[in-house]
Amino acid sequence: MDEKQLNLWQTVIMGALGLLVFVGGWELLVRCDFIDPYFLPAPSSVLNRMLTMASGPEAILLEDIKMSASRVLTGFLTSTLIGVPFGLIMGMNSHIRAALNPIISIIRPLPALSWIPLSMLWLGIDEQQKYAIVFMGSFTSVLVYTTDATMRVDQALILAARNLGASHLQTIRYVVLPGALPNILSGLKVVLAIAWTCVISAEMVGANSGLGFRIWTAKEWSDTGQVLVGMLSISLTVLLLDILFRGLERLLLPWQREGRRT
Amino acid sequence: MSVPVIQARNLNMTFFTRKGSLGALEDFSLEAQRGEVVCIVGASGCGKSTFLNIVAGFLEPTSGQVLLEGDEIQGVEPRCGMIFQDYSLFPWMTVLENIAFGPRLKGASRKERHQKAQRYIEMVGLEGFEQAYPGELSGGMQQRVALCRALANEPDVLLCDEPFAALDAMTRQIMQQELLHVVSESQKTVLFITHSIDEALILSDRLVVMSARPGRVKAIYNNDLPQPRTLDVQITDHFMKLKREVWDLVQEEVMGSMTALQRVK
Numbered sequence: 070m071d072e073k074q075l076n077l078w079q080t081v082i083m084g085a086l087g088l089l090v091f092v093g094g095w096e097l098l099v100r101c102d103f104i105d106p107y108f109l110p111a112p113s114s115v116l117n118r119m120l121t122m123a124s125g126p127e128a129i130l131l132e133d134i135k136m137s138a139s140r141v142l143t144g145f146l147t148s149t150l151i152g153v154p155f156g157l158i159m160g161m162n163s164h165i166r167a168a169l170n171p172i173i174s175i176i177r178p179l180p181a182l183s184w185i186p187l188s189m190l191w192l193g194i195d196e197q198q199k200y201a202i203v204f205m206g207s208f209t210s211v212l213v214y215t216t217d218a219t220m221r222v223d224q225a226l227i228l229a230a231r232n233l234g235a236s237h238l239q240t241i242r243y244v245v246l247p248g249a250l251p252n253i254l255s256g257l258k259v260v261l262a263i264a265w266t267c268v269i270s271a272e273m274v275g276a277n278s279g280l281g282f283r284i285w286t287a288k289e290w291s292d293t294g295q296v297l298v299g300m301l302s303i304s305l306t307v308l309l310l311d312i313l314f315r316g317l318e319r320l321l322l323p324w325q326r327e328g329r330r331t
Numbered sequence: 332m333s334v335p336v337i338q339a340r341n342l343n344m345t346f347f348t349r350k351g352s353l354g355a356l357e358d359f360s361l362e363a364q365r366g367e368v369v370c371i372v373g374a375s376g377c378g379k380s381t382f383l384n385i386v387a388g389f390l391e392p393t394s395g396q397v398l399l400e401g402d403e404i405q406g407v408e409p410r411c412g413m414i415f416q417d418y419s420l421f422p423w424m425t426v427l428e429n430i431a432f433g434p435r436l437k438g439a440s441r442k443e444r445h446q447k448a449q450r451y452i453e454m455v456g457l458e459g460f461e462q463a464y465p466g467e468l469s470g471g472m473q474q475r476v477a478l479c480r481a482l483a484n485e486p487d488v489l490l491c492d493e494p495f496a497a498l499d500a501m502t503r504q505i506m507q508q509e510l511l512h513v514v515s516e517s518q519k520t521v522l523f524i525t526h527s528i529d530e531a532l533i534l535s536d537r538l539v540v541m542s543a544r545p546g547r548v549k550a551i552y553n554n555d556l557p558q559p560r561t562l563d564v565q566i567t568d569h570f571m572k573l574k575r576e577v578w579d580l581v582q583e584e585v586m587g588s589m590t591a592l593q594r595v596k
Binding site for chain 2 (some may be wrong): 230232
């Protein structure tokens with residue numbers, strides 16, 4: 070493609086313009102009575118609603134975000150803490166890989182939603198059940214991404230380390246782990262988004278707090294405004310987590326920073 | 332002469348693939364004395380790299396053995412430091428960390444290993460790049476780091492697998508001089524693989540010509556060209572005559588294997 074690349078400012082301006090047209094058009098359509106605010110409230114009223122829900126002594130919205138986020142992070146971190154070491158082992162040992170692959174192939178295609186009945190029967194609807202849903206929805210993905218990342222580590226580097234006298238453990242610590250880290254992190258970024266869809270589903274089915282619960286109850290009252298506030302909150306929270314994750318990547322992979330590569 | 336540092340005895344190496352077996356080395360024997368630079372030339376695919384990988388302990392020969400100061404090499408051998416063609420530096424380590432990696436594995440303290448690395452950095456003129464990552468360096472600089480990394484581990488033998496093949500002509504000459512300088516100072520034994528006859532004549536004390544696959548020793552030359560092999564030496568009749576001889580031998584093998592291939596087709 071010979072299309073010219075935009076610089077940062079041009080990109081920001083074009084993005085803002087697109088957003089403005091979209092939101093402005095929406096606002097206009099509602100104000101001119103083309104759309105019934107009962108079905109789709111105007112952006113301005115959604116924003117107002119968001120502010121009321123986020124302020125005041127109760128601040129329900131912040132409480133919901135906190136609940137959902139803590140569920141996501143607990144489930145996601147558990148998946149990561151167990152999945153990454155197992156993935157490393159699977160990536161390095163073809164026997165273990167061959168033994169576990171069929172099991173993973175059976176579990177992995179199951180949507181997180183399909184775990185809800187079993188998890189409710191086993192754990193009720195308290196916090197553990199939410200963690201379990203997030204875990205079941207993300208664990209196999211962590212495993213598969215880590216295995217893949219481990220297998221893609223340059224074999225020549227492993228030989229180089231062994232040639233310098235590295236034991237097997239030293240090779241894992243100094244070569245396999247840092248070599249697989251970039252791909253593990255980009256895998257985890259995808260998994261984090263998956264974890265969010267898991268928790269929202271779980272909260273819609275059985276919970277009394279969290280963004281999923283808030284959206285679902287709003288639907289019971291035909292409160293489209295609150296539904297939209299909940300949806301917008303999900304977007305913003307995931308965006309924020311993504312930014313934090315990128316920061317973590319920059320911190321952990323100083324050798325891959327932009328401009329470093331020549 | 333004392334016991335050779337490296338003794339390869341009757342090495343045979345056969346790779347088994349789905350399409351059948353492939354002989355890489357056949358009855359290959361070679362010795363190298365302490366401080367000697369042995370260059371191995373041969374057509375591509377003749378088993379040069381296979382031989383080096385066996386000495387490093389990356390591969391186990393089908394039969395035969397390699398002795399390092401009289402002991403058989405079994406498993407990866409850190410006393411034979413390898414310098415790879417594609418440098419194989421650790422991209423997540425700085426120049427300093429790459430060079431200090433060998434000592435670090437041995438448990439050298441931070442100060443100790445950094446001082447050591449710093450010595451080698453100064454030796455090859457990489458001051459100011461200690462904190463750079465390999466991805467920020469040119470090919471020639473990366474290969475210097477690779478050389479330092481191997482040396483800082485204090486191996487008895489340096490195994491060089493066409494280390495300068497990817498460098499431009501100027502840088503290659505500089506690196507050749509640097510290698511010779513290091514070797515003469517440290518009395519390291521060097522096994523150096525190349526497909527450049529010029530390079531082999533400039534570097535070697537002894538030059539081994541390999542046959543086409545499966546690799547055998549076709550000829551061994553004692554390289555008596557005067558040191559250092561400056562440009563003046565490289566245009567003498569003696570240099571040209573040697574080059575011609577080696578070239579003819581290699582050529583013969585290349586042609587031989589090509590007609591063999593054509594017959595198969």
